[in-house]
Amino acid sequence: MQIFGAYALLLAFVFAAYGALAGIAGLSLKRSRLIASAERAYLMIFPAVIAAAICLLGLILHNDFSVAYIAEHSNRALPLYYKIAVLWSGQEGSLLFWTLLLSGYGFIALLSSGRKHPQLRPLVAVILSSITTFFLLLNNFVASPFSTIPVGTPADGSGLNPLLQFTQMDIHPPILYLGYIGFTIPFAFALAALIKRMPGDRWIQVTRLWTMIAWAFLTVGIVLGGYWAYKVLGWGGYWAWDPVENAAFLPWLTGTAFLHSVMMQEKRGMLKIWNVGLIFATFFLTIFGDFLTRSGIVSSVHAFAQSAIGNYFVVFLSLLAAVCLFVFFQNRAMLRGDNQLESTVSRESGFLFNNFILLVMAFAILWGTIFPVLSEAIQGEKITVGPEFFDRINIPLFLFLLFLTGVGPLLAWRRTSLGSLRRNFLIPAVAGVLTAAGLIAGGMRDPYPLVSFGLCAFVLVIIAMEFARGARVIARRGRSLPAALVHLTMRNTRRYGGYIIHVGIILMAIGITGAAFNKDVEAPMPYLASMHIGPYQLISQSYTQDDNPNVSSEAEIIEVRENGRYLATMYPARRFYKASNQAQSIVAIRSRPLEDLYLVYAGDDPNTQTPILHAYLNPLIMWIWIGTLVMVFGTLVALLPSRKAEAARPAAETARQTAAESQEVPVGA
Amino acid sequence: MGRSRIMLSLLLVLAAGSVALRGDADFGARARRLGQQLICTCGCTQGALVCNHVGCPVVTQMRAEISARAQSTDSDALILQSFVQEYGTQVLAVPTRQGFNLVAWIMPWVALGLGLIAALFFIQRWRLRPAAATPSPASVPPPPVEGIRAEIAAELERELGSGRRP
Numbered sequence: 001m002q003i004f005g006a007y008a009l010l011l012a013f014v015f016a017a018y019g020a021l022a023g024i025a026g027l028s029l030k031r032s033r034l035i036a037s038a039e040r041a042y043l044m045i046f047p048a049v050i051a052a053a054i055c056l057l058g059l060i061l062h063n064d065f066s067v068a069y070i071a072e073h074s075n076r077a078l079p080l081y082y083k084i085a086v087l088w089s090g091q092e093g094s095l096l097f098w099t100l101l102l103s104g105y106g107f108i109a110l111l112s113s114g115r116k117h118p119q120l121r122p123l124v125a126v127i128l129s130s131i132t133t134f135f136l137l138l139n140n141f142v143a144s145p146f147s148t149i150p151v152g153t154p155a156d157g158s159g160l161n162p163l164l165q166f167t168q169m170d171i172h173p174p175i176l177y178l179g180y181i182g183f184t185i186p187f188a189f190a191l192a193a194l195i196k197r198m199p200g201d202r203w204i205q206v207t208r209l210w211t212m213i214a215w216a217f218l219t220v221g222i223v224l225g226g227y228w229a230y231k232v233l234g235w236g237g238y239w240a241w242d243p244v245e246n247a248a249f250l251p252w253l254t255g256t257a258f259l260h261s262v263m264m265q266e267k268r269g270m271l272k273i274w275n276v277g278l279i280f281a282t283f284f285l286t287i288f289g290d291f292l293t294r295s296g297i298v299s300s301v302h303a304f305a306q307s308a309i310g311n312y313f314v315v316f317l318s319l320l321a322a323v324c325l326f327v328f329f330q331n332r333a334m335l336r337g338d339n340q341l342e343s344t345v346s347r348e349s350g351f352l353f354n355n356f357i358l359l360v361m362a363f364a365i366l367w368g369t370i371f372p373v374l375s376e377a378i379q380g381e382k383i384t385v386g387p388e389f390f391d392r393i394n395i396p397l398f399l400f401l402l403f404l405t406g407v408g409p410l411l412a413w414r415r416t417s418l419g420s421l422r423r424n425f426l427i428p429a430v431a432g433v434l435t436a437a438g439l440i441a442g443g444m445r446d447p448y449p450l451v452s453f454g455l456c457a458f459v460l461v462i463i464a465m466e467f468a469r470g471a472r473v474i475a476r477r478g479r480s481l482p483a484a485l486v487h488l489t490m491r492n493t494r495r496y497g498g499y500i501i502h503v504g505i506i507l508m509a510i511g512i513t514g515a516a517f518n519k520d521v522e523a524p525m526p527y528l529a530s531m532h533i534g535p536y537q538l539i540s541q542s543y544t545q546d547d548n549p550n551v552s553s554e555a556e557i558i559e560v561r562e563n564g565r566y567l568a569t570m571y572p573a574r575r576f577y578k579a580s581n582q583a584q585s586i587v588a589i590r591s592r593p594l595e596d597l598y599l600v601y602a603g604d605d606p607n608t609q610t611p612i613l614h615a616y617l618n619p620l621i622m623w624i625w626i627g628t629l630v631m632v633f634g635t636l637v638a639l640l641p642s643r644k645a646e647a648a649r650p651a652a653e654t655a656r657q658t659a660a661e662s663q664e665v666p667v668g669a
Numbered sequence: 670m671g672r673s674r675i676m677l678s679l680l681l682v683l684a685a686g687s688v689a690l691r692g693d694a695d696f697g698a699r700a701r702r703l704g705q706q707l708i709c710t711c712g713c714t715q716g717a718l719v720c721n722h723v724g725c726p727v728v729t730q731m732r733a734e735i736s737a738r739a740q741s742t743d744s745d746a747l748i749l750q751s752f753v754q755e756y757g758t759q760v761l762a763v764p765t766r767q768g769f770n771l772v773a774w775i776m777p778w779v780a781l782g783l784g785l786i787a788a789l790f791f792i793q794r795w796r797l798r799p800a801a802a803t804p805s806p807a808s809v810p811p812p813p814v815e816g817i818r819a820e821i822a823a824e825l826e827r828e829l830g831s832g833r834r835p
Contacts, residue, residue: 235719242714270795341795349792356788364777371764371773379769384708386716386762393777585721602721606729614721 002067005055006146009096012048012103013136015041019129027122035122039110042125045132046107049100053087056096056145060086066153069093069145075159075579077549082165088173089164091294091307092145097173098290099135101181106132109185113206120203123192131184134316143309159550159579168228176221176248180286182214183251187283190276194327197334207279208262209639215255216635222248223628234585234600236520236616238624241390243298246369247289250362254282257358260351267413268348272335274355280324285362287317297373343415350404350411357401364393399451402509405502406459409466427465432458452513456506463499463506490643497638504634507627514595514620522602524610525556534617536597537561543611544571551575553586556601556611560590572601572613595619700739703748706763707735710756731756 019042026034056069060083065071073090074083088097106128114121139145186207193203225245226238239245258278264270292298295310341348368385376382410416410424436454444450467485474484489496523531525540532538541557555573559566570588577584590597598616605612701718709720711727717735720728734755738748752760764770 234721235715237719240715240719341792344792344796348795352788352792356784360777360781360784363780367776367780368773375764375769375773381758383758383764383770384714384760384762385764385773386708388705389763389773397781600721 001055001058001062002064002146002148005052005059006140006144008048008051008055009136009139009144009146012045012052012099013133013140015044015048016129016133016136019045020126020133023122023126023129027126038129039122039125042129042132043107043110045129045136046103049096049103049136052139052146053096053100056093057084057087060084063157065155065157066148067145068147068149071149071154071157073157073160075157075550077579078160078165079550081167081170082160085164085169085173086160088177089160089169091309092139092143092147094173095135095138095143095294096145098177098181099132099139101174101177102128102132102135102184105178105181105185106188109188109210113185113189113210117189117203117206119196119198120189120192123195124188127188127191128184131188134312138309138312142312143307156579159577162575162577162580162582162584163232165551165577166228166232168224168231172221172224172228175217175224179214179216179218179221180248180251180289182210182217183255183279183283183286185210186214186279190279191324191327194276194331194334197331204262204265204275208259208266211255211258211262211279211282212635212639215252215259216632218248218252218255219631219635220628222252223624227625230621231587231589234587236518236598236600236614236618237515238621241365241368241387243369244289244293246365246390247285247292250289250366251282251285253358253362253365254278254285257355257362258282260358261355264348264351268340270340270348273332276328276335278355280328284317284320284324287313287320291317292369298369341414345411345416345418345421347408347411347413347416350408354401354404354408357397357404361394361397361401364397365390368393395448398509399448399455402452402455402459402506405505406455406462409462409499424462428458428461431461446516449513449516452509456510456513459502459506463503466499467496489637490640493640493642494638497634497636497640500634500637501631502634504627504629504631507623507630509627511620511622511624511627514618514623517619518616520614520616522612522614524605524608525558525613526610531613531615533597533615534595535562536567536615536617537564538599538613538615540611540613541569550579551577554601555586556599556613558588558599558613560597570597570599572599574601574603591622593620593622596621698739699745700736703739703745704732704735706745706749707731707752707760708762710760716762 019038021038022034022041023038025031026036026038056067059067060070060074061080063070063074063076065074069090069092070086073093074086078086086093088094106125110121110125110128114124117124189203189207189210193207222245225248229240230238255278258275261271261278262275265272265275291310291313294307295313296307297310343349368389371385372382406428410421412420432454435457436450439450439453467488470488470491471481471484474487475481479487489500519533521531521533523529525531525538527540527542530537530539537560539559539561541559544555544557546553546555553573553575555571558570558572560568560570568590570590572588573586575584575586576582585600585602588599596616596618598618600614600616602612602614604610704718705716707717709715709717709725709728709731711720711725713720713725715721717728717731734752738751741748743751749761758765764773766774
């Protein structure tokens with residue numbers, strides 16, 4: 001099976017290389033049969049990579065420790081569901097998994113979107129073949145998952161990294177990869193359209209659709225990563241501005257900017273150069289993120305071990321940049337847009353500022369991420385750029401972005417009168433100010449949370465008013481309010497889906513702002529000792545132990561009381577993973593809408609051997625997860641086709657309606 | 670302002686107020702303040718107060734040192750410098766604001782300033798540019814926001830009045 005898998009990968013490489021070379025030759029010589037054969041070769045990559053992935057999975061499930069990758073990342077006692085995660089838990093396997101998803105995405109995109117764009121299809125196939133060739137080159141000749149151990153087969157493997165033995169790890173990497181890799185498709189279509197000198201409006205739709213899909217996956221992937229960190233790493237938080245976390249956030253920011261600015265191109269023919277630049281930058285950042293994770297040049301709990309594979313990525317990124325810049329400068333004449341603005345107070349300006357803030361945030365995060373490497377190269381000393389740096393720069397920018405999220409729907413395309421803005425501004429602004437006033441009355445003094453909660457109220461009221469206006473008209477006809485809301489939303493899914501996504505962003509912002517009020521206490525907890533955190537009393541009741549072939553564990557039994565009333569029993573634990581000889585804390589969380597009580601068994605006091613309990617009180621965190629679900633729902637709504645009464649609309653009103661429909665809200669932050 | 674709007678505003682205020690009352694932050698100890706400025710040097714890249722790796726060879730000693738030095742009369746800067754001497758510059762959670770490290774702090778704000786200038790430049794340039802000669806849907810006179818909303822409402826009325834079901 002190992003030989004079959006290796007050959008399947010080699011075959012996939014041959015298909016990819018042929019697809020790229022034959023495609024380029026066919027397009028240059030205008031040989032249609034050569035072009036067609038290149039496309040077919042590209043479509044064969046996916047089945048070949050599937051075969052290789054199935055082989056590797058089969059070898060993992062059969063505990064074939066003659067394969068070095070499996071010996072390093074699995075063991076006999078590992079439960080089945082974690083054995084599946086072995087597929088992407090190490091460098092070689094995760095690269096194969098990347099290639100699998102990349103070829104799968106390309107397969108679907110070429111058969112669906114490619115059919116609608118026959119002019120672009122051959123070129124898209126060549127671009128995708130070229131990118132896939134790079135990854136298959138790594139799979140076959142640099143980091144093969146099928147390499148065998150030269151001498152002797154171990155009786156058992158070293159086991160899966162304990163940090164990865166959690167249910168979330170069966171979901172988080174595939175979803176995150178679907179986000180990362182998904183941006184390859186809009187990149188391929190954008191580059192193909194640019195090479196073909198195709199006017200913007202025809203290819204921009206397919207690019208936008210695939211960007212939305214990738215963006216949604218990346219959003220969920222990033223949040224699942226945060227959820228994993230929160231549940232597994234046991235430091236009480238979900239985001240540490242770790243280089244690898246930042247690497248995932250960067251394409252999210254540029255992708256979000258694109259989803260907003262692309263509407264300027266669709267509605268007004270503006271920002272064509274900018275949009276192509278954003279798509280290129282987003283794809284470039286996904287590969288850069290992969291490079292950061294795999295090269296080991298930055299220290300991260302999420303990174304793979306340091307390896308020479310980074311050099312290959314540097315070469316690929318350089319080639320990529322060279323090709324993109326060359327094509328861009330060769331064809332920039334076709335990207336000249338109708339950039340014309342009637343008023344500064346317009347939606348166009350709103351989008352411009354939105355893009356500007358997102359890009360500055362992306363730059364600041366990229367700068368902070370690579371600065372330790374720069375510092376080491378220039379000063380010879382590696383420094384740390386920790387969360388405080390990123391918080392100081394990004395919090396004010398994020399608050400301004402939140403403000404723009406609210407203002408956007410109040411701005412019309414082309415021109416908005418100040419009087420109109422003032423009238424629409426009044427009620428949301430009052431809600432925002434009242435919220436901030438209520439918080440001050442409640443004792444809050446920190447300016448950032450005050451502004452953040454005030455802005456959240458401001459934006460939520462604006463969105464609620466937008467829904468209420470439309471739904472009221474429908475409800476007047478005797479429909480119930482929920483039915484009216486559904487009708488309204490389905491009439492223009494992109495617009496109202498965008499609003500729903502913004503609601504999700506606001507809920508996340510509420511959850512993130514809660515971090516300003518985090519508390520924690522650490523103390524030794526012998527039998528029947530107690531400690532207090534916030535309104536809770538924690539009483540150490542006893543200990544419990546468990547043992548199975550994979551892990552042994554010991555847990556504290558902590559009784560939680562509030563005002564003397566029993567609330568719950570929690571079991572913060574420590575596990576010892578036998579195969580890897582590693583210990584790991586297992587967090588106990590009592591999650592409620594207002595706050596999470598988060599308990600960590602932090603080890604034993606070295607002098608007294610008394611167990612130490614670290615308790616955290618994290619307000620509002622649940623809203624981050626709820627907000628993400630709302631964002632996913634909003635994206636699904638935005639992806640649905642709208643049910644518009646096109647037939648019933650008089651022809652004379654079409655132009656005016658176009659202007660009205662252009663009130664759409666972008667999908668994204 | 671309608672009754673529903675007043676209710677909504679009140680609900681927001683109450684919800685926010687209840688959170689604020691429960692969120693009485695408990696910061697302020699010197700050791701904690703110092704600890705937040707230091708990183709565990711075991712390689713985990715987590716804060717000295719955050720690292721919770723079971724059996725971490727560094728953090729227990731670091732915390733003891735932070736606690737002990739916080740008792741001294743030395744200034745915060747001096748104490749942090751003593752950690753730098755012991756563990757290297759990597760122990761500081763953020764770059765210092767001296768020498769080359771100052772560039773780390775300045776560059777994002779330079780980017781913000783340059784970006785702002787660029788955004789304003791383009792807005793001004795596009796405002797001065799004459800409208801395209803070819804008529805397009807975008808060149809239809811723009812209705813004000815209220816006009817657009819009234820139009821959507823009227824269209825909904827027509828659509829529902831004609832007996833169309835969603």
